[in-house]
Amino acid sequence: MKKYVYLFFLTCSFLSCQVLDEKVKGLVTPETYYTTAEELEGAVVPIYNKLVNLYDRTGRVTCAMYGADDVTTSKALPDLVEYEVFKPTGANAWLKYWWSNAYGGINSANNVIVNSSKVPDSEAKNQALGQAYFSRAWLYFYLVRIHNKIPLITDITAHPDIKRSEPKEVYDLIVSDLQKAEKLLPDSWTGYRSNIAMTSGTAKSTLSLVYLTMAGYPLKDESKYALAAEKAKEVIDNSGKWGYKLVTNFADLWTKQRFNDEIVFGLFYNNSNGDANQSAPLCGAPAEYSGWDYYFAELNFYKAFPAGARKDATFWTKFPIETKDSVVIKDWTQLQQKHPYYKKYIEIDGYDWTKPWVYIDWNSSRTNVLMRYAEVLLIYAEAKAMSGAPDATAYAAINQVRKRAGLADLTAGLNKEAFRDAVIAERGWEFAGLEPNGSRWFDLVRTEGVEKAAADRDASEIPLSVTPTKANYFAPIPDGEVLLNPNLAK
Template sequence: MLMKKYIIYFCLVYGLFSCSILEEKNKGLLTPETYYTTPEQLEASVVTVYKQLTTIYERTGRGTCAMFGADDVTTSKVNVDILEYEIFKPTGANTSLTNWWGQSYKGINFANNIIVNSAKVPDSDAKKYALGQAYFGRAWFYFFLVRIHNKIPLITDLTVHSDLTASEPREVYELIISDLKKAEEMLPDAWTDYKAKMGVTSGAAKAALSLVYLNMAGYPLKDESKYALAAEKAKEVIDNANRWGYKLVANYADLWKNVRFNDEIVFGLYYNDKNGDANQSGPLCGSPSEYAGWDYFFAELNFFKAFPAGPRKDATFWTKFPILNSNGTVTIKDWTEIQQKRPYYKKYIECDNFDWNKPWINVGWTSSRTNQVIRFAEVLLIYAEAKAMSGAPDATAYAAINKVRNRAGLANLTAGLSREAFRDSVIAERGWEFAGLEPNASRWFDLVRTEGVEKAAANRDASEIQLAVKPTKSNYFAPIPDSELLLNPKLAE
């Protein structure tokens, strides 16, 4: 009954706040100005923030095509939006770019509605929790945008800004930090209602804050003082993991078996295909055309070849493909024999009724798969890198990375590494652990913050799609959509 109540609230609130103009004839009806009178109404509005978070990550072209400049994924030539980023020549007319920009700012607007209007609502735990979720959501939308675009407009009120200029990234990060600090104080350690699995918690806010600090330590801000803060916040999560129930899943492959919930998820986005709340990121997005897949993404050859053998590699890549012949027999083809001649990412394919022996059956373009945005494995690797870079790779930093390596079937990292060599080992480990467009821990973001884009692009196999330009730092960030510049030319200043 509780879930039903919040669905009703969502329909009402989403309808209210999707509109920018309320006509005068509706003055006597429910409006954003008159809706907020109770903490329950404030809490109900949070559903709109979660909805927008799921929207920006629900499909490869929506929220991840900006990450295709990395060396772990590539695409086919027919996917124009993605191809622009693959060849380092994105345009402001890119439809996916326009989509994630608009959906993100819609989510920011929903969060601002809650934050601004909360002043009219009496204090209570419900109000505090609603605010915590709104602050977390706003911070995450801005974190998503600033890592892709670098300079973006900051909006924290409900005013229509027709002449707003883009803010420098440091200013954006300052708001993100402020919001996440508020969220970690306001959010509960766990939820007892319908959000027992899906709601963000104080642990998620702390983990997100550690990642924000880590990114600030790298390019473009290169504020190395943030390494110590990243290590401190990540350690707080690690040392108190039982408080939130976080732990590594023992078997890496189990992370991807038709996943809904697991103990490794620190921040997850949940979908229910049966209710029309669908995740479009798999399986057809990442399936080969031999199964009527869309060939949106698959592995770059050199990344696949360099990936260390073991159970993690086996669980990450799809390399053997059963092909149904016209006479009813089945032939197993190696990845070198299929159309794209590339391994595919196995970890996103499995969903309800999927059969690896008959992958052409029950394959749809939507699913209820959870997008695991922050995993506990990432918190461990954030700590390892940040601890080393804020001082030296001590025993605790080694212990953190070795937990991830050992789960992957790898031996402990070589002892006695220098600070920089240890950092490079963590970056490589992150690339293998989160390979293939995991929503947040994208290889692309690591290459940008460590200024490694050029080196990675130079290591492409000759058979990969030819680059339009040789990348430099001018190619690190996506443009602001043309549609936004048309409405407000000052954003280009």
């Protein structure tokens, strides 16, 4: 493995980040450092560090998605409850963590992009740039979907008075960055990066989702449906180039989650080297096993979920409990939270489902999967239908996912709106429970379905603070950022 040199930055906030500019003998600065592609590659490492830090605990990155109907949380966790009940505040600790790491990653990507002009052209330079462009696009895509109007920074100078940009401007940059990334990134990597680095397929797949999102709320640019279908079809038709395919058994996605052929974009951890992932097993485990109860399934979502292999692999409903003399099996209704849990996010190396109370570690090497090939198929199905009509190729795409789930083919002859609704439901089931990129929340926002989903809520759930409207679709900017720059309040 190559040894990387890290660049260190002095920041007063993540929106006013600037390089420490002192004329000290031997000090490493962008003006003196970037001369070779290898040095530029070294500057890519901090981008990955920010990404893995961002996603290493469920709740940090997903707090703003708790308004969806697939998850709820413990009443004892106020930072998550705020979003569950549609009353988030700028003081939310999880929000601050997400914001700072997202903009920290963007600053690191900008560092590579801006300083690449000092480096002679080469394949290695292109690969470094491709990773930077993709990462910046990915992070802005999350920020704009969560906050809508956000600061847009593309350089490495201080911006103490920056204003929020309109979402259209942010999406234009995202599309431009991904179009560059798909040309600069390789189809595959060799050596230690072969399973972990972004590829051209990652960029193309993400671009298809970006186009699909732009077709919905708030931009509602329906011309993007055709572009989403075209880009997703490009990935599907050339899936062998990147090795993408559906894993045969849905459960294998989670029992063989370190590496599998369905991963389009994943963040990989190595707990033995200190690269720890805290998203499993305790985040989604019940208090009965010393779990943290960050998230579990909303009752009506669980009840409406179609029976079959996918439901069995998704939900945890039977719980062995150790007593003084024996082990008893309790149903989810007998637990403290009285909700089903998400089984698919629990397993780590050495986990024993017959003795889940046995502590292994709160850190793991479990992969956080941010995009799967199943999503590309469902993007194509929805976008193809909405850009014209649900033809045979659209049906074939969704039916691949349904077949793997143990379901019959989708009803033939649906009009495009009914077909679209079926795809949205399918996405909800396939990516249930805060899969970061297939989040149910983002689907509800872009299809303007938040209000309907919130209305279908079991009476025993945490009471809502408000009846949600579009005013509740987007999260506030952290108070600390607004205090530093009052322009961000506007």
